[in-house]
Amino acid sequence: MDRPMDLHYSDAQEAFRAEARAWLAGHAPAPRSLPSLDTADGFEAHRAWEAEMYADRWSVVSWPEAFGGRGVGIIEWLVFEEEYWRAQAPLRVSQNGVFLLAPTMFEFGTDAQKARFLPPMASAAEIWCQGWSEPDAGSDLAGIRSRARRSDAEGGWVLSGQKTWASRGAFAEWCFGLFRTDPEAERHRGLTYFLIDMATPGVTVRPIPQIDGETGFAELFFEDVFVADDLVLGQVGHGWNVAMATAGSERGLSLRSPARYSRAADRLVDLYADRLAVDPARAARSADAVARAWMDAEAYRLNTLWTATRVLDGGSVGPEASANKIHWSETDLAIHRAALDLLGPEAELHGDGVDAPWLDGYLFALAGPIYAGTNEIQRNVVAERMLGLPRG
């Protein structure tokens, strides 16, 4: 079947959009009305919102119905995301689970693991954090030292070591972590991917305040933490491959849907129009940056549809995910930097009683080139795996 290029959404997709829009209009909390999800109260408020979405099957639309989804395709998921951001609905407290772990679990998990973990992930009854980075292993993830020792007697593994920068780790119930099960093997081969209940004896969590002062991430200490065999995701010793599947979701199609940036870019143009009336000289100096940022968001939207179509036609996303990650993180920065320049001396105003969405957004965007693998590492990947340059 030779299909021509077509960028119209189908009638069925538009009907799905209308349904999502109507539901969100009736249910989504007012924009920015929930407390920050990096506080204990905010965490619970966001959890409650996701439970409400789950109840009406809107929390994980692309998952099979058996796990709480609607079984729709990737394009419908993008449509849903457009509506979600259009409604300015809350950030997803479940994002590590829903956007990163879930695709990996669908690929590598056993039926029992899927049945056990996916529904409470979708309802936000169980929220996940990612335990990969360590104090001495950031970019060089294969250099992790946290260990898992075999215990045949107990039928499982005993974890020890330290993880750090685990987003939402201060409040999460579960953790997907990478541990070294074979210290003798080559660095990439001796790793295993574990699903860890944070309530297990021996797990200690130490929250770390982020640049904005709130506890967005945490250090995790493991002292002889027992994890049963059925909590290994994928095969023992194959953790690196499993982790790279998760990293592909983090950099590629799953974590950052284009609607996030399209909405922010539209709001940037609104801000520009407002500032044109207030301070035309300053606005004029920002005109090029505003247009550039809007184009970056539009290019991201089109590239996502292009990639999604390739995936639907049976293709895969390889090192292009690294190019994607560079683009979304830099787009987010460009949008927010342009906004702060438009605001000028007002940009620094922050604190109690001041609603400063652009500054908050900027602080968040600043982490983009660091997490999910720094942009320097992604450039190495693009050079080596897309262009065949020799490893240095």
Next chain:
Amino acid sequence: MHFAFSDQQLEFRDAVRQVLAKECTTDDLRAAVDAPSARTPRWATLAELGVVGLTVPEAHGGFGLGLVDLVALVEEAGRVALPEPLVETTGLAAPLLAELAADGSDGEADPRVTGWLGGIAKGGVAAAVGDAGRPTAPIAGADGADLLLLVTDVSGRLELHGLDAGACPVTPVASLDPTRRLGAPAWEPSPATLLAYGPRVDAMVDRTADRAAVVVGAELLGLADAMITMTASYARDRQQFGKPIGSFQAVKHLVAGAQVLLEFARPVVYGAAWALDERAPDATRAASVAKAYASEAALEAARVALQVHGAIGYTWECDLHLFLKRSWALAESWGSAGDHRARLLSSLLDGR
């Protein structure tokens, strides 16, 4: 939603890529630099394949296809820095003439127009089209063209004129890229040259500018790809400090940065071609994003390519400059990246 080329489009593109790889080598480019000509055996081959007449309506001997089909091929033309005026003839003149031929308001289609369309389809007519926004600027491809399509502003009313080459002297204007064949026609609008006037010409002129942005954008994609490919290959081979220079991270990151820009420019150009074919409401915005993105991608690829080649890239002998010069010229033609950002922003503000 299915944002991809069809299998047929990809097959045709691959066939054209193979032909051009044989018939448009860098030796051929150098020959074209020394003795430029619009009507080469290569042009005849492209006409035979149906590339030149791609956008000519079937009733006039062409394939009657749109910009989505065309951009895939023009990207290939950019990859080899094709010297012949494919963008001008097939990207700009033929769709404009097709609009005139389809416009039934004057009864019978104008025989001049149908003649030119038939000529393009057979490869016998190479065209050049003036940028209405820069009426006194030299026109790409005008030197050596068989047909000139020009727009004048007669006290606020736009007129479209068509001139056979013999009818007016064209003074060649030197460009850094001699295969651009810039020319300044000496002509006077007359009833004999007039093709159309009034508001419909305004609309045609606007659509021509949008098409130019997208088709030139497609050529820039091909150029950027060629420069990045040459550079990656050079970086694998060239050794310094006992290693390939491509193993140094400063070099890797330069090339990777250019590659990321190109990756994102591609769907932007293809999507704009689709929007123009569909006459989608945001087609003009899409065209601006396409030209801005493709221009930035090619300029960055050019900068990186020259830097990574070192001194050899600065020589006449190295083929790189053939691609650099075309990129620099095209990045500024039919609106620079900055021009298109300004155009986009005012359109976004109008919509508020």
